[in-house]
Structure formats: C-alpha cells, structure tokens
Amino acid sequence: MPQAKKRQQRLLADPLVAESLFAFKLVLTMSLIEAQDITKIYSFGDVELRALGGVSTTIEKGEFVAIMGPSGSGKSTFMNILGCLDKPTGGVYRIEGIDTKDLARDELAEVRNSKIGFVFQGFNLLSRTSAIENVELPMLYNGLAAKERHDRAREALKAVGLEQREHNHPNQLSGGQQQRVAIARALVNRAPIILADEPTGNLDTKTSEEIMNLFVRLNNESGITIILVTHEPDIAAYSRRIIRFKDGHIVNDEKK
Amino acid sequence: MINLPSTIRIAFRSLRVNKMRSALTMLGIIIGVGAVIAMIAVGSGASARIAEQISSMGSNLLIILPGTTTAGGVRMGMGSQPTLSMGDAEAILRECPAVEAVAPTHGGVAQLVAGHMNWSTGVTGTTPGFFLVRDWQLAAGRYFTDQDVKSATKVALLGQTVVDNLFGDQNPVGQSIRIKNVPFQVIGVLERKGQSPQGQDQDDAVYIPVTTAQKKLFGAQFPGMVRIILVKARSTDALNAAERQIGDLLRQRHHIGQKQDNDFTVRNLTQIMQTAEQSSKVMTLLLGAIASVSLLVGGIGIMNIMLVSVTERTREIGIRMAIGAKTWDIRLQFLIEALALSLMGGVIGIILGVSSSVVISTMSGWPTVVSPLSIVLAFGFSGVVGIFFGFYPAYKASLLNPIDALRYE
Known part of the structure; x- marks a missing residue:
C-alpha cells in the first residue's frame, strides 16, 4: 500500500510529531537513576577530602541493589546524593530523567517527598509521636486531605504487619517494629524508590531476616526499587545486584 | 503546599511536650501584657476621674476672686478685701460677649435646724445663673428665680448631704428650716454631684438668693457686696477671651490705673483641670511604655527558648526535611510555636x-478603666512579638542542611 506509506512519511516529516516520538523513545529508554561521573569533595580549609572520585552507574526500575564497601569508601556519601539529601561537587545525577543539578532546595524536597522513601539505620522516627502519625508525616508535606492521609497510613502499616500498633509511640515498640514503621513511612507516598542505609544495623539476626524479607516482598510484589547500603554479606545476599565501593570508586558491579 | 491545620497541630504538640518550659516562656509575655493592661487601666482611671471632676465643676468655668488687703504690713490673703459687687456681676454678663452666664456668690458657714435635727454647713447666696454655670440639675422641687433674688425671699435649695443629715428619708421640699435662726422654706433639692477636684463634698451645701444672704444672714461691708463671681464662658475656646474681657471691664469699673495691680483675680479652673488631665494622660502613656519593656523582655525570652528548641530538635528537622518538608513548612512550624506561646501568654496576660x-x-480605691483598645493593643502587640522574635529561630531552622541535621547528635 504505497499510499499508506506516503502518509506515514509525511507524518514523520512533521517536526512536532518527530519531536514527540523522540521524547516518547527517551521515556521508554530512560533509567530510573542515572549517575554520571559523580564527584564529591569535602574541603576543610586547605585539606581536601575526595569522598567520591567519579562514580557512574545506572539503576533501572524494579532493581534490588546492595551497595557494599568498607567504611570511608564513599558508599554513604553516594547514598546521600542518590537521596537528594546532598549535592554532588561534579557530575550529573538524574532521577526519572530529571537533572537534580537544576533543582532548587524546595524542588529537591519535593523529589524526596514523591520519589524516595528513606529507611535509616537508627530508624529516625519522631519520638513522642504515635506510629500512625509518624507514617502520616510525608503526606503532611504534599497537601493530602486528613482523611486520605489517615487511610493511606493505616494501609501502609497493614502492609508491614503493624495494624495493631497504630497508636503506640516508638519507645513502646521493638527495634524491628520501629524499622517497620519507618518502612511504612517510606511506602506511604507510593515513591518508586526506597533508599535504606544499613537498615538492619541495629537489629538482631532474626529481626534482620524479617525486615529483609519485607524488602524482598515489596520489591517482588509492588515493583519498588530498593537500594540498600550494608557491609554484611548476609544482608547483601537478599539483593539481586551488588555494587562494591572502595576509596570513592566502584570496584565491582555484579548482577545475579 | 503548606498544610496549616497539621502544622498548627505539630506546633502545639511540641509545646505540650515541654509543658514547664512553655509555661515559663509564656510567663514573660503574661507579665508584660498584664502589666501593660493594668498600668493603662490605672492611668486612664485617673484621667477619667479628672474628666469627671471637670464636668462636675461645670464646664468652661472662670472664678473671679476679690483682691487682698494689707493691715499694718500684714497681707491678709486672697479674697480678704471686699471689692466685688452685684453690679460687677451684672456688668460682666451685659458687656462681655464671651460670657454665657454669671453667678455672684456671698455666704458663710451657718447652723441649720430642721425639726429636732441640726447640721452645720456652708450657706451660699447666689443667683439662678449659678445652676447654669455649675451645670447642676434639680433632684426635686424648683430653683429660685430672679424675682426671689429681687425681693430677697427666704427660700433655700439643699444639697443631698444636707438633706440626708436633716431630713433622712423624708421629702424636704415644702418643709421649713432655720438658718442662723432665720426661718426658710425648702423649695428644692439638688442632684448629687460628689466630690470636688479638691476633695470637698459638693453636696454638703445650701443655696439661697444672694440678696437674702446679704441682708438677712451674713451682712455686707457695702451694699451689694459679693465674695466670689463664677462665670461660664460660651465655649472652651472662648475662655481666654472671657478672661481678658472680664479683666478689662473690672479694671475700668474699679478705676484701676495703668500701673496699679488688679484688686481681683480671675482663675481659669477648667484650664487648670485640663492641664491636670493632660498630665495624667502623659502618665498613662509613660506607665504603658514602661510596662511594654517587660513585654519586650518576654519576647526575647521566647526567642531564646525557640533557639534552644531549634538546636535541640535539629535531628527532627533533618527527618522532616528528608521526607519532604520544604523551607516554609519548617519555618511555619517554628513560627507558629512562637506565635502560640506569645498569643496564649497574651490571653492569660489580659485576664491577669x-x-x-x-x-x-x-x-486602693483608685478608679481603673480597662479600655477595650488597650486589650486589643496588648494582644496585637504580643502577636507581633511572637512573629518578630520567632522568625529568626524559624529562619535558622529552615536553612539547616538536611544531611547535617540528620547526623546531628
């Protein structure tokens, strides 16, 4: 059918159509996280500390990545940059195609709010605040209605198996339960990424297993991308990709 | 987007957590606002009392006193020389355009008897103009008339204190009393006026026609002599003109030469009282200003505590930033805390x-007037203090680096 082919050619010649198709292709091929030659230099007066010396990697949607390395290897610095908590000295960091270099302070806060859920080693829950209110916290900053906030927080607590503990304060919960509240908080805004910095560092082996199984389940069932920093091989074993840091560089990147 | 109700809830929660500290911080504002309101109340109470006294004295009042005598080198004091006459009073009313009414008075202290009761008080002879000059209404009966003055009838108007002492609960109008053993008929009772600016009981008085006082009770060094002439000017603005016109007229009538001193004195009582009122207003302002200093100190207390609170809660701020709190979310949280402290302190301060x-x-028996304006002002001021002194700590908190705040121990 030469006529149809002609029409297709005419359509492609239209610059607007061509540009839209290009943008569409870009979205399809875009990585969730894209780091290119990231450097981070801390300067204390005359002394310069090169924490990251040009790190490049990409992480796709749905991956389960463990970042390992000895202390001082730059893995935490890299995590902070991935979490938009810190800005790189050099290089490009894109999250869902957005270049974070161009973002203002409040725009970065918005990215953290909508795209990233944080889980910390020390849980970082607000004390004297009930579990459900801790989980509601991220939604205070994106303007959801009170009813919706409450429903979503309950849902998230249920997802981590804490529906009975809604009104307990952090000091009335065990370490594992506190970490699960933190995970519920990370889930509640339906962020595509969970960044976990030594999430089992303060937990015993049995509880660590429970938390890791929860991460595995979230990764499998909800397709949430999980990036965790750990120095324990047992913990890293739950992941499907391990990135090893040493002296501010990636020395090894293996997928299982 | 900022979620105001939640931010307010967060702020109140953290105030509740540190109850003792919040209460002590508020105390500064409570004392400040309380002091401002109480001081202004005392000050405006004093002003109000003076204003009330001015109006009880009669508005736009001038008092003409006779001159002094000297006997063997001993000066006898103000009013000792009888120089004023009925004729002077009539001339003032006739010839001074700034004068609305005059009341010549002549009298003394006399013993009153009614039935088996007796009482000693000041008896003043005057003209019907007196009640106009003093703005004095009747409680019962009638005033005496120009006809009564002309024919020197023996009629009397009583003040309330006199009525209380002579008649008790009985109606005195129509009854007869004896003044210095001269029988008089009571034709009216004057309304209660209370204390004079000098603290005298203005109701402890009897008023009779001036001619009756001259001829039947107290005598006169010369016919038509009066002790004091009260003058009401047409308006407050006309007071100075009236004073000048009266001065010119009396100098002329008393044949006083260019270089001679006046044999009379004109006193502008209203002006004196207005000056007093003015100075009490200044005092009010001063008291308020001093009390405001304590409000300022209270504000600094709020700032101090908020700065401590920001340092203490650095980690909390870090957590909030990590999960998406923006600059103004953090700022508002601390601002609202400061504002809540100062406004709650303000409300308690107002009550106090x-x-x-x-x-x-x-x-103490001092009158106090709590003006709604001072309440609004104190409350508004405490709000401004909260915002002003809360802003710096809030600003400081909002500029923290999230990663540093999270790592803060």
Missing part, C-alpha cells in the same frame, strides 16, 4: 491584667 486592675481599684 484585667483582674489585677480590679484588685487595685478595690484595694
């Missing part, structure tokens, strides 16, 4: 100020 001014007036 109002009740302490009630206590002051019952304990």
